[in-house]
Amino acid sequence: MASLTVPEGNLITPEIIETRSKSSVSDLQSQTGHSVSPDHNLTPQTMCPAFGSLRVLTRIDGVQTAMVTDTGCLYGLTFVTHFYAARKSIAAPAFGTKELVAGNVAEAAIAACIEASKMPGTKLVAAISLCVAETAGLTEEMLPRQINGVDVILVRVPAYAIHSHPEAKDVAINALLKRYAPAQTETTEDGVERPLTYDGSNEEEEALRRKVIMLGEVFPADPISVDAVLKRLGGGLAATLPSRNLDDYKLARRVGAIAAVHPFYGGSVATLRAAGVPIISGAPVGPEATYNWIKAVAAALKLDGELAEQVAAEERDKCKAIISQFPLRGRVMVCGYEGNELLYARLLVEAGAEVPYISTSIQKSLYTAADEAWLKARGTREIVYQKTLEQDVRALDRYQPDLVLGTTPLSAEAKQRGIPGMYYTNMLSVRPLFLSAGLAGTIQLIRDALERAPRYAWMREFFEGPRPTAPAGPAPINTMD
Template sequence: MEPIALSAEQPQGHTCKLHPQSMCPAFGSLRILSRIEGSHPVMATDTGCLYGLTFVTHFYGARKSILAPTLGSAELYSGEVVEGTRMAIEAAAREPGCRLVPVVSLCVAETAGMPEELLPRKVGDAEVVLVRVPAYAIHSHPEAKDVALEALLRRLGDRESPREERTVVVLGEVFPADQLAIDAILRRMGVEATIALPGRSIDDLRRAGRAAVLAPLHPFYKGVTRLYREWGASVAGGAPVGISGAYAWLKSIGALLDLDPALVDRVAEEEREKAQAVLAAKSLKGARVLVTGYEGTELAYARLLVEAGAEVPYVSTSIGVDPLSLPDELWLKARGTQEVAYRKALEEDMAALDRYAPDFVLGTTPFAAAAKERGIPAMYFTNQLASRPFFLSGGMAATIGFVAETLERANRYREMLAFFAE
């Protein structure tokens, strides 16, 4: 599901970016839709895509079937896309406890034409929500998460009830301990409740429409951010990353909710002191690191590493340019990062490996493998970083500790290279 390694015959400087070099972007939507309790997804696509996406979705923890109509050449030629999808919706709605049927419309259905007005809006007790995620229009699986959440919130978000003036929607898939830490520190400042999205509860989606502030922790939720601005809610930029980032983020939340300034200052200052203590205990000074991946969070991780003393000359990500990512990009470039590549390709990462001779690489599986072939310590960005905290001082300690420990084992990589070269 990831890009293959480069062959010697592939020309440099002619990178095709018309399609993603990762798993089908629809995986991002299915990942969050299949985890919602009471949700039974329907996928409108051809058999090959259904097989691949179902496999990957179950591999990442889905515990329910994904229903789909039969969409082969005969059905497409005869114009039975809508009819087949309606039958699949009705079958999903009959599942015990079904409250939501998200219809994920992929490339084939979108190309053939999937008119939303011909699909039911509700079947029995189940809401039916169309989520359009053709890979030719959505180039990364993080951005497909944004598409799915925006569609759900537009349909389910409660805008009729009074606004909850001290409730914050914390937006982004994060390590579970991070969500607990963020909730705890915000409550200390006077926030009454946080709602974590994407999550498992349909009721959280409804309640999210009443929240006063949206805090997108990741920079690819541009559709959801746009929706909250339409609703007149405030949006907190940035994320609680590192010393300066966490301090500014906490102060921003306090200002947007009109919390007690003295209390906010005290909590933010305490957190800043904890983060400074983390850096005093362990530094990455002198290490050159390349941060590459397709999760959409690469710039934030690079920022943390730079603050810890590392040199990060090159950062790449699969998401597109967006105002949400601009502050981190400017921050990085002001502190020595020479290149930030959006909609990246493996070819660009390989060229950066030649230019910068890093001490450590965070990247996709093929890129990490290429670095290891040169005796450079390398880790798979997605699994190695997603499996540990990242935000606030606790996440800072976990991330810096992981990178530092890997750098301390650098000799092993060189020894293995020398061993197999003999």
């Protein structure tokens, strides 16, 4: 096998990419001493994942962030946070080689937290610990729980441990929940600890027990639709996390259940489960999942079963009616980094599309298992977790899709080949998705995009000239038959 050589300046050339893509894992391990995939570290796949935590925390009213990191990381993350309209300053210590060598990491972090606590309206300071601080050994025990009467939490998001923006969001929310919705226990006479239970003596608490909190970033119209359906059952939606309101995090332990509508909130779910809060997984996306989700919520909240069956069946039938009006025909690749790619893929499959390949930035987990099994039973051949751009590009060659829902570089690659492509985040995550109310817009968008193939072919021919006719290859396998 050809040896790998990195040219001066550590530039990655096409030759190196080709060599790495043809290398086996064992070959690469023998060269580097580490077990890596052929695509490992070919190109940066994302900016620092800590942005996921920053994006959540800087949007909460009353929360002030203090970033404990080196100057370069501070500059980049501050820039992108303000680009996304944070509208608040980020406190940071003077933290360089001198402080690091002197072992003054905790002192620098506390100084930054003190400055953050002085900012007007601050109710909580979130100290965000990145790679340098984590490597230097900053721990939660080194920080005070309060400064100047303001709560302090530590959010640990080193890029070497947290690999995606969605999972960094989970770290931030979990840190808030550990402070404001901790597991509260009582000790029985025999010394056994058990979660505190509600005795039903308070009307406000009783009303909260008939409501859920949705855990997952969703389009603003979705909570309104969900609340309307749950009110028909005698329940309701108490809040959606992440939220701009700090008090919503304090409600999490008091509601009847948590609906984790996205699969990457594993840490937050574990904290809430330890607090004795029932957890509902999955999301009301598409006819089948919508029906099952409404029934599951009703069961968790102990609401009327017959009424739940009626409402769930009505919503399922509405979804089916919309799909019958706008059926999808075509092969679609779903590739994103939001963490909700499997939900969208399910909807497309139920609407009639073929989805042979799905990729996402999040890890495979217990909470992705049900959707993965459902999709593979209906023709999906590959679901790639913690994906790379190189894997997605190779999938373009294998599956020859009619439409690509992907990241910016993947969509650009698809368009260059004459395949309709849309940026997943900006085109899909900015639309309602849940229940029948959210389904229609997404289905129509995808149907319109699938019909653009002739336009893309015309544009490519216009700029490149007529393409030579290639001999017909083997017919693509239709896994939906």
